[in-house]
Amino acid sequence: MPHFGFLFAAYTLVWVALFLYLRSLASRNRDLERQLGELRELLERSGRVSPGDEPR
Amino acid sequence: MSKPSEQPGLPNALFEVATLLAMLAAIGAIFLYVPDDALQGPVQRIFYVHLAMWLSTTYPAFAVFGVASMLYLWTREPQWDRLGHAAAELGLLFCTLGLATGSIWAKPAWNVWWTWDARLTFSMILWMIYAAYLLLRTLVQNEDLARLLSAIFSASGLAVSYLTYKAVYWWRSIHPAVIVTREGSSGLPDPRMQITLVVTLIAFFLLFLWLMRVRVHTARLQEEAEELRATIVRA
Numbered sequence: 001m002p003h004f005g006f007l008f009a010a011y012t013l014v015w016v017a018l019f020l021y022l023r024s025l026a027s028r029n030r031d032l033e034r035q036l037g038e039l040r041e042l043l044e045r046s047g048r049v050s051p052g053d054e055p056r
Numbered sequence: 057m058s059k060p061s062e063q064p065g066l067p068n069a070l071f072e073v074a075t076l077l078a079m080l081a082a083i084g085a086i087f088l089y090v091p092d093d094a095l096q097g098p099v100q101r102i103f104y105v106h107l108a109m110w111l112s113t114t115y116p117a118f119a120v121f122g123v124a125s126m127l128y129l130w131t132r133e134p135q136w137d138r139l140g141h142a143a144a145e146l147g148l149l150f151c152t153l154g155l156a157t158g159s160i161w162a163k164p165a166w167n168v169w170w171t172w173d174a175r176l177t178f179s180m181i182l183w184m185i186y187a188a189y190l191l192l193r194t195l196v197q198n199e200d201l202a203r204l205l206s207a208i209f210s211a212s213g214l215a216v217s218y219l220t221y222k223a224v225y226w227w228r229s230i231h232p233a234v235i236v237t238r239e240g241s242s243g244l245p246d247p248r249m250q251i252t253l254v255v256t257l258i259a260f261f262l263l264f265l266w267l268m269r270v271r272v273h274t275a276r277l278q279e280e281a282e283e284l285r286a287t288i289v290r291a
Binding site for chain 1: 097098099102103105106107135149152153156157160161163164172245263270271273274277278280281284287
């Protein structure tokens with residue numbers, strides 16, 4: 001008996017799981033890059049108005 | 057403040073292309089090149105990906121996890137902790153897929169999805185070690201305790217990895233010994249089967265290395281964000 005269904009199920013499971021994991025990693029990375037951008041901007045702005053700075 | 061995270065360059069792109077080509081070669085070999093097993097028929101082709109889940113990914117992940125945890129304990133450099141954590145996460149993913157593909161193969165071959173055979177039992181223990189480590193890492197905030205946990209889990213993981221591999225030789229087991237049989241010969245008599253297995257193992261090892269790079273990059277970004285947040289709070 002060939003059991004093609006089991007063969008199909010095993011490979012589909014592997015590819016779907018890898019695809020979902022990669023997608024979650026990519027989304028985590030995008031989110032972190034965006035957060036980093038916002039934090040750098042915030043730090044630049046807070047640097048300009050820090051107590052040691054001369055008032056403009 | 058930390059340096060901005062590195063951008064992926066040409067070597068990274070070449071590595072990605074090599075991984076993709078190796079994966080295509082593995083898929084081609086599994087579905088177009090290798091002959092059917094005389095006894096099991098086409099379902100035996102599950103073995104190539106199932107073996108790769110263990111030999112190319114789960115075991116190397118535990119080795120990296122173990123070595124990185126020890127190096128972190130020794131040097132206290134955060135890069136080793138990042139590497140160990142990334143390896144544990146990938147190890148859990150591939151260990152899960154290894155158990156699942158084995159179970160899917162077991163149903164037509166043994167007529168059961170699962171049996172408490174020595175290798176299967178050790179594989180399940182290995183999965184539990186990975187899962188428990190990652191769960192505790194998210195719950196434990198104390199850094200010293202987290203380091204201690206990493207060391208305990210990685211050391212026990214390395215020991216159980218070795219037992220998992222050796223189980224089919226040391227105990228009575230219905231799990232086949234594919235690479236080297238209990239009698240010492242190859243479990244894959246046809247050279248095309250051996251070539252397909254080697255190509256698949258290489259392809260998944262490259263995939264594992266590439267995923268490690270991506271996951272370590274994610275951890276670095278996370279650390280950078282935390283450092284920036286701390287700098288803003290201090291400012």
